[in-house]
Amino acid sequence: MLKLNFRNTDSTVIGEENGLNLEEEFNYYSEKISDIIKSINIRRGQDGEGLKWMNLGYNEETVWYVKEFASLVEGRFDNILVLGIGGSALGGIAVTEALLKPYWNFLTPEQRNGLPRIFFLDNIDPDSINGLLDILDLKKTLVNVITKSGDTAETMSQYMIIKNRMEKELGDNYRRNIVATTDKKMGILRQLADQEGYKIFYVPDDVGGRFSVFSSVGIVPFALLGLNIDEIINGIKDMDIELRETDIRQNIAAQSALINYLMDTKKGKCISVMMPYSSRLKYISDWYAQLWAESLGKEFNRNGERVNGGTTPIRALGATDQHSQLQLYNEGPNNKLITFIRVCEFGTELEIPNIFEYTGIGYLGGKTINDLINAEADSTRVTLADNKRPTMTFTIDKIDEYNIAQLLYMFEVQTAIAGELYNIDAYNQPGVEQARNYTYALMGRAGFEGSAESLKEKIVSV
Amino acid sequence: MLKLNFRNTDSTVIGEENGLNLEEEFNYYSEKISDIIKSINIRRGQDGEGLKWMNLGYNEETVWYVKEFASLVEGRFDNILVLGIGGSALGGIAVTEALLKPYWNFLTPEQRNGLPRIFFLDNIDPDSINGLLDILDLKKTLVNVITKSGDTAETMSQYMIIKNRMEKELGDNYRRNIVATTDKKMGILRQLADQEGYKIFYVPDDVGGRFSVFSSVGIVPFALLGLNIDEIINGIKDMDIELRETDIRQNIAAQSALINYLMDTKKGKCISVMMPYSSRLKYISDWYAQLWAESLGKEFNRNGERVNGGTTPIRALGATDQHSQLQLYNEGPNNKLITFIRVCEFGTELEIPNIFEYTGIGYLGGKTINDLINAEADSTRVTLADNKRPTMTFTIDKIDEYNIAQLLYMFEVQTAIAGELYNIDAYNQPGVEQARNYTYALMGRAGFEGSAESLKEKIVSV
Numbered sequence: 001m002l003k004l005n006f007r008n009t010d011s012t013v014i015g016e017e018n019g020l021n022l023e024e025e026f027n028y029y030s031e032k033i034s035d036i037i038k039s040i041n042i043r044r045g046q047d048g049e050g051l052k053w054m055n056l057g058y059n060e061e062t063v064w065y066v067k068e069f070a071s072l073v074e075g076r077f078d079n080i081l082v083l084g085i086g087g088s089a090l091g092g093i094a095v096t097e098a099l100l101k102p103y104w105n106f107l108t109p110e111q112r113n114g115l116p117r118i119f120f121l122d123n124i125d126p127d128s129i130n131g132l133l134d135i136l137d138l139k140k141t142l143v144n145v146i147t148k149s150g151d152t153a154e155t156m157s158q159y160m161i162i163k164n165r166m167e168k169e170l171g172d173n174y175r176r177n178i179v180a181t182t183d184k185k186m187g188i189l190r191q192l193a194d195q196e197g198y199k200i201f202y203v204p205d206d207v208g209g210r211f212s213v214f215s216s217v218g219i220v221p222f223a224l225l226g227l228n229i230d231e232i233i234n235g236i237k238d239m240d241i242e243l244r245e246t247d248i249r250q251n252i253a254a255q256s257a258l259i260n261y262l263m264d265t266k267k268g269k270c271i272s273v274m275m276p277y278s279s280r281l282k283y284i285s286d287w288y289a290q291l292w293a294e295s296l297g298k299e300f301n302r303n304g305e306r307v308n309g310g311t312t313p314i315r316a317l318g319a320t321d322q323h324s325q326l327q328l329y330n331e332g333p334n335n336k337l338i339t340f341i342r343v344c345e346f347g348t349e350l351e352i353p354n355i356f357e358y359t360g361i362g363y364l365g366g367k368t369i370n371d372l373i374n375a376e377a378d379s380t381r382v383t384l385a386d387n388k389r390p391t392m393t394f395t396i397d398k399i400d401e402y403n404i405a406q407l408l409y410m411f412e413v414q415t416a417i418a419g420e421l422y423n424i425d426a427y428n429q430p431g432v433e434q435a436r437n438y439t440y441a442l443m444g445r446a447g448f449e450g451s452a453e454s455l456k457e458k459i460v461s462v
Numbered sequence: 463m464l465k466l467n468f469r470n471t472d473s474t475v476i477g478e479e480n481g482l483n484l485e486e487e488f489n490y491y492s493e494k495i496s497d498i499i500k501s502i503n504i505r506r507g508q509d510g511e512g513l514k515w516m517n518l519g520y521n522e523e524t525v526w527y528v529k530e531f532a533s534l535v536e537g538r539f540d541n542i543l544v545l546g547i548g549g550s551a552l553g554g555i556a557v558t559e560a561l562l563k564p565y566w567n568f569l570t571p572e573q574r575n576g577l578p579r580i581f582f583l584d585n586i587d588p589d590s591i592n593g594l595l596d597i598l599d600l601k602k603t604l605v606n607v608i609t610k611s612g613d614t615a616e617t618m619s620q621y622m623i624i625k626n627r628m629e630k631e632l633g634d635n636y637r638r639n640i641v642a643t644t645d646k647k648m649g650i651l652r653q654l655a656d657q658e659g660y661k662i663f664y665v666p667d668d669v670g671g672r673f674s675v676f677s678s679v680g681i682v683p684f685a686l687l688g689l690n691i692d693e694i695i696n697g698i699k700d701m702d703i704e705l706r707e708t709d710i711r712q713n714i715a716a717q718s719a720l721i722n723y724l725m726d727t728k729k730g731k732c733i734s735v736m737m738p739y740s741s742r743l744k745y746i747s748d749w750y751a752q753l754w755a756e757s758l759g760k761e762f763n764r765n766g767e768r769v770n771g772g773t774t775p776i777r778a779l780g781a782t783d784q785h786s787q788l789q790l791y792n793e794g795p796n797n798k799l800i801t802f803i804r805v806c807e808f809g810t811e812l813e814i815p816n817i818f819e820y821t822g823i824g825y826l827g828g829k830t831i832n833d834l835i836n837a838e839a840d841s842t843r844v845t846l847a848d849n850k851r852p853t854m855t856f857t858i859d860k861i862d863e864y865n866i867a868q869l870l871y872m873f874e875v876q877t878a879i880a881g882e883l884y885n886i887d888a889y890n891q892p893g894v895e896q897a898r899n900y901t902y903a904l905m906g907r908a909g910f911e912g913s914a915e916s917l918k919e920k921i922v923s924v
Contacts, residue, residue: 086785102593131564297790323548328759379900438841
């Protein structure tokens with residue numbers, strides 16, 4: 001069961017200046033939180049509210065369709081290559097890094113039980129794309145092009161390059177090696193995929209990229225990699241039931257949303273650090289950083305007032321970043337709320353042999369690496385509390401499909417509740433459109449030529 | 463040649479509220495900067511000043527010794543495994559990710575010209591360590607244990623595990639498969655390595671972990687991987703000469719240090735984003751984040767006044783993070799200074815074929831991925847300037863030994879100058895000791911038992 005310990009954000013532990021009077025705040029906000037939870041649970045059924053991601057645990061038809069496809073192609077591919085960026089990649093990366101055996105792509109096909117390796121191309125670096133194409137046998141590769149809009153420049157240019165290459169290498173059969181994940185009705189990719197006859201998976205209406213990890217965007221690769229989709233769905237569903245609870249004292253997503261909100265607005269903690277103590281959970285921080293930043297980083301609130309709000313997420317990793325960021329966290333500006341994720345039971349145990357008993361490192365002998373990483377997690381949060389730095393800790397029982405799904409779904413609900421507390425639209429992203437239009441202008445897309453010349457001057461002059 | 467464009471931090475571009483009057487500031491600070499540069503160039507020759515890293519370009523003996531070893535073991539190993547954390551790993555990761563062919567560890571031995579693969583273990587996650595040990599043939603692996611102090615718990619526990627395993631698998635020969643990189647005189651690793659008869663490389667006196675990338679900490683793995691050490695040294699030396707320049711108008715490290723400092727202290731930009739537009743440069747942000755955070759995040763200045771200073775580094779990546787963080791950077795709090803790194807000429811070119819001419823993505827056809835990523839970099843910085851967000855851009859000619867060494871050395875000098883502007887000791891890290899002592903207590907290290915009981919209570923109760 002996912003647990004949240006927020007004692008180290010309380011004023012009784014870290015003092016009045018940096019800590020919250022949680023008892024008081026929970027009382028004060030209990031009605032508001034209850035209203036928010038009721039409201040989002042009504043609006044999740046309505047179009048245009050951006051909340052349809054809350055229903056992804058109940059989409060049995062899609063799950064059936066995806067599993068069917070996975071069993072159909074079982075054993076046919078040695079690689080899955082996902083083309084996607086932002087929300088089309090981050091959830092997939094986070095979940096597969098957490099759930100596949102570490103160093104999965106280095107295992108032999110036998111060690112992988114015949115399951116494919118997984119690669120994500122989520123940037124447009126020519127050297128990296130060329131490098132990846134050099135190591136992949138395209139004949140044995142299933143390419144999954146993921147873009148909801150169907151015209152994401154990065155993803156579609158990757159697709160054009162790879163489609164062209166596959167056609168040359170595979171002849172007409174290349175069509176069996178490409179699937180598309182996109183909008184049901186709109187967009188160029190939908191059109192092209194139809195013409196080409198690719199298998200198509202749909203991103204459901206009203207589910208934004210950063211909330212799409214449990215739609216076909218995520219579950220297609222998960223199913224192809226042999227992950228237990230049913231357990232993922234069970235995790236979401238059980239967490240969904242827990243988080244319908246309207247009493248803030250019983251709802252961890254509401255608790256963490258409120259603490260994040262109050263730490264920002266009352267205590268000046270403008271930075272939100274996400275720091276799991278597990279290498280396998282490293283990319284959950286990346287996924288979370290998009291979810292949090294794009295949802296809450298908004299210029300205007302719903303009343304049209306300029307707020308320029310949102311806290312800035314930081315992707316950190318324990319214990320590694322104790323040797324990189326902890327000095328700053330302990331002694332620098334007290335402007336951060338740090339969220340730890342702690343794992344009770346790792347997948348494996350690793351004993352440190354007792355081979356240097358009478359030396360200064362003798363104390364490590366006979367202990368386990370498991371002991372050490374969790375001792376470091378504990379030491380770090382106690383030190384930070386000593387220094388009056390607020391921290392919270394989520395604890396998961398173990399790293400498996402059920403628990404990871406719970407954790408991610410909880411963060412999504414936390415973000416939704418925070419959006420209501422800030423009174424902003426958590427489901428749009430107006431702040432990325434200008435840069436996209438400038439790119440269209442520089443690349444010569446029809447309809448955007450107008451600004452190209454003045455833009456070029458700006459680039460040269462600045 | 464490494465170039466810096468800081469126009470988008472100037473008030474004439476982004477307005478008085480967020481921009482600096484650079485002309486005025488450069489005049490005002492010119493004498494101070496000149497004094498700082500003279501001072502660090504005197505102190506680099508003196509013990510106890512923490513500045514000996516500035517001389518790493520002139521350590522011909524070490525370079526010779528390392529190259530000699532590399533040629534001696536040429537062809538013997540299929541893997542290099544570095545055990546190290548923080549400064550013992552971050553520089554190595556940053557440089558090898560930048561300079562080796564992308565997906566290096568997936569290439570066949572022939573494609574690697576017989577050079578080894580490279581793995582870094584910089585965390586103590588049991589699943590990841592077990593996973594890595596499952597894929598490595600230890601007989602063909604050279605293990606490089608790196609810890610300056612010689613008793614870093616994470617590194618030494620990894621070492622104990624792996625040494626034990628190697629001895630079982632290789633018999634007495636295991637000694638030929640381990641080298642140690644540590645302090646010349648002190649520490650348990652130095653002692654053990656002597657007893658065992660390992661080859662030892664020394665971290666020079668007065669060179670801290672985060673400034674050690676061009677000491678044997680970095681150059682041993684670089685030489686083993688066939689990187690051109692001479693070109694790395696040439697890059698540092700040439701940059702060192704450039705950065706001895708005392709005129710701020712001619713010294714890019716001084717310019718960027720001052721802009722960072724003023725943006726923090728005068729304009730409230732408490733966050734410093736490092737965002738290269740190149741996947742190969744991704745881990746330079748991680749290396750930089752340690753350098754900047756640990757050097758400047760300090761509770762007290764040199765006069766003993768409590769300052770709790772330093773800006774918080776963020777590791778970002780272009781173009782990927784346009785789909786994750788740009789919304790927040792454009793519309794959220796205007797509390798960031800963003801530093802871009804832009805590459806003029808990538809190692810390869812990648813054309814987007816003109817296969818969908820009459821569709822909405824037709825404009826991409828015939829262009830290159832190289833065009834696209836740089837168009838996105840330009841679009842992003844212009845948008846941010848439109849929104850009055852300060853940004854700077856470093857441009858490197860290409861990604862090779864010479865240019866990467868220049869870039870990293872410049873960031874080190876920038877950090878040193880910033881330390882002087884903040885008037886703090888950039889070379890200590892008092893803020894990590896308490897957590898380390900707590901860990902010793904929890905793990906039962908002799909001499910630390912005292913606090914163990916009260917600590918356990920604190921953990922349970924918080």
